[in-house]
Amino acid sequence: MRFGTEAFYASIGRAFVVMCAFVPLLFAIEFLDQLNNHRLDLDGGIKPHEIDGLDGILFAPFLHDGYEHVLANSTPLILLGTFVLxxxxxxxxLTTAFIALVAGVGVWFIGDAGTVVIGASGVIFGYLGVILMRGVVDHSLWHIAVGVLIGLLYGWQIIGVLPGEEGISWQGHLCGFIGGLVAAVLFRRRRPRAVEQADPLELDPEPS
Structure with a gap:
């Protein structure tokens, strides 16, 4: 898909609509969670070092600590997700599943014991890693330009991969970002190999 073509803009438009449509689902899940006194967070969050907290690797990205948490994640999720999609x-x-797995497993191993980790931030940081790395691995000037733009807009969030504010899972941010970098390499666009044709003059004649 070449930059500037009709197909390019159509793809961006479709991806943006899909990501915008996904955000209301997160608000709906938060609504149900609050109706159930936050039981979804407690039961579906990642509990580091606890066996019964492993299922949170699957559910945690869909759960948030209140509407403000969902709202804070919505804009970067839509923007970054649009370019990845x-x-x-x-x-x-494949990229999203890989990022969620790496972020979730990482949180389970190195997260703080006695906590419950929820939120889409790990996936968001993963998307950031994908976009920054994709321009390099795909040899795409378009992706490099996007990576620079995203870096300018959200590059300051890289500090989120370091220990900082209490109550924020920097482990999820770090592991998600690493997962995104690796995913960009694993799921890069494969270029077809050129088919080499033998020179007829170099073929050994077969006996008749």
Whole structure:
């Protein structure tokens, strides 16, 4: 998909609509969670070092600590997710699943014991890593330009991968970002190899 073509803009538009449609789902889940006195957070969050907290690797990205938490994640999720999704649905799904797995497993291993970790931040940091790395691995000037733009807009959030504010899972941010960097390499667009044709003059004649 070449930059500036009709197909390019159509892909960006479709991806943006899909990501915008996904955010209300997060608000709906938060609404149900509050109706149940935050039981979804407690039961579906990642509990570091606890066996019964492993299922949170699957559910935690959909859970948030209040509407403000959902709102804070919505804009970067839509923006970053749009650029990742525009590169293809299959790549997007594989990339997202890989990032969520790496972030979740990382939190379970190195997260603070006695805590419950929820939120889409790990996936968001993963998308940031994907976009920054994709321009390099895909040899795409378009992705490099996007990476620079995202770096200018959200590069300051990189400090979120370091220990900082209490109550914020820097482990999830760090592992998600690393997962995104690796995902950009694993799920890069494969370029077809050029087919080499043998020179007829170099072929050994077969006996008749």
């Amino acid at each position: 525009a590169a293809g649905t299959a790549r997007f799904l």
